[in-house]
Amino acid sequence: MKHLLKIGTRGSALALRQTQIIEGLLHPCNPDLEIKKIIITTSGDRDKTTPLNQIGGKGIFIKELEQALLTGEIDCAIHCFKDITAAMHPSLELCAFLPPESSADVLVSQNNRRLIDLPAGSRIATSSMRRKILAERIRPDINTVEVRGNVDTRLKKIDNNEFEGIILSEAGLIRLGMQARVAERFNQDEFPPAPGQGVLAIQARKVDTLNKDILTAINDREQELKSRMEMRFLEIVGFDCNVPLGLFTTTNEESITMKGFISDISGSRFHESFITGAKSHSIMLAEELGRRFLSWRKNLS
Template identity: 35%
Template sequence: MQARTLRIGTRGSPLALAQAYETRGRLMAAHRLPEEAFEIRTYKTTGDVIQDRPLAEVGGKGLFTKELEDALLKREIDLAVHSMKDMQTQLPEGLGIGAVLPREDVRDAFISLKYPSLDALPQGAVVGTSSLRRQAQVKRVRPDLEVVGFRGNVQTRLRKLSDGVADATLLACAGLKRLGMADRITSEIETDQMLPAVAQGAIAIEIQLDDEETARLLAPLNHEETALCVTAERAFLTRLEGSCRTPIAGLATLHGDTLHFRGMTFSIDGAECFEIKLEAPAGDAETLGLSAADALLQRGAHAHLGRAS
């Protein structure tokens, strides 16, 4: 069934490799292929190289995907595995999403060696995070806390915590669970307290649009519920022209045949916030996300986005 070796492109971080191995495992199971039918190629992205300053200062989304997308376009690889929240909403010409894997836990994880929860942090405690979305929401619920920049992969951030750089940090539950490190989660932060990033917890597999063979192999892996939810969320982000420089959060959930969506934009300091809740039939996922964004823009969210009214 499979004559050629399927080349899987990924970043080289432990989490990225775990996601690539999950993709390979699902393909092996779906098509009864041996491990030898695959080759995993690792790439260092711009986001991996730049560690001395916040990504928001460098150029927003795409910093963890560009080199993989270049490899796809050069046909060095057949598919690229991404954390979907790292992907640009507008993909390079000729590339598309071949499959979205079942979503992991969408929540953010609170991690501390001293305190059980965000609410339990003492006044003036230091929280380390590289995410403007998390920063804004921390400051919104706890303006007394100090937030400092925290770059690096999961292991690096946990090491900084052990070194006393901060009293607590926030990471995605999904990444920790995929790494087998769920025991490092001090407490999960429910989505009504901290809304996740668009597509958080979702793995996307990107391919060349004209590669029908790879598309056929990936088709059984696509998880329809996850795909619908992230379609609404990414449409929301697209309309807002969101990037790493803008605190935006969004989450869609499917209940029966109805998609429920909640989206938020924030000022950097968390003092101002616009929020929207909408629902629509599951088949209208993209329209739902666009409508939610339009509603926020009409309310004045453009003030957070650097856009004219």
């Protein structure tokens, strides 16, 4: 007997490709599963020009999807984990995490030049305060400019000579088959990504045990460990898009390491720290590193 699963997704080419990836994982586990894609337009999709920190931060990409979940319009929602806020509706939960093809940031530039090789005064586009701060630490003589819109729209601005370069997530370019556009891949230790960058997370209603069982079949436990650790860190720090912050979490057989940075808006005050320990203590480690960052942030006041 067929089981219908209504998946909520944003309507961009990248969001639809990510939904396709998840469909491809679900069907082998559930041959009788019938999937219906429902496109939800979010506040972030409607307003493609206003800077994120002026229109509600990263939560603008998930609010309408969560509302559709709560009303039953959809059974699950696919999110980029980096867009999820630390505060989630108590009736909802994340039930599956998929690892990224890459968590790195990359530069797409005219003539495929690296950041260090671009002329002084080059315009580097990004919608991220984190990327702005990190790029300016490497090249204080560049001009970072605000840009919004989907990946295709941003790349066209490079082709139309509106910018000399743009910084994007490598995972998004890989999923869209555009990795050939990459001029430079930044080292995550030196250019820490956003928390959860590239990770796909599936959200469902807590009470919906049948659909949660279907979705958890494709969960990557190692990625779940990292993501829940990063979520706990964000709950401690109280992260939003008004604070430049990067976080990079790695694991080996027994241990887990979290390294990150936080900065003031100007980038003149910059703090880096890391913590490592047993995987079984991941939440305690996240809380300890979060308290360090929170203490530093409070000292800015």
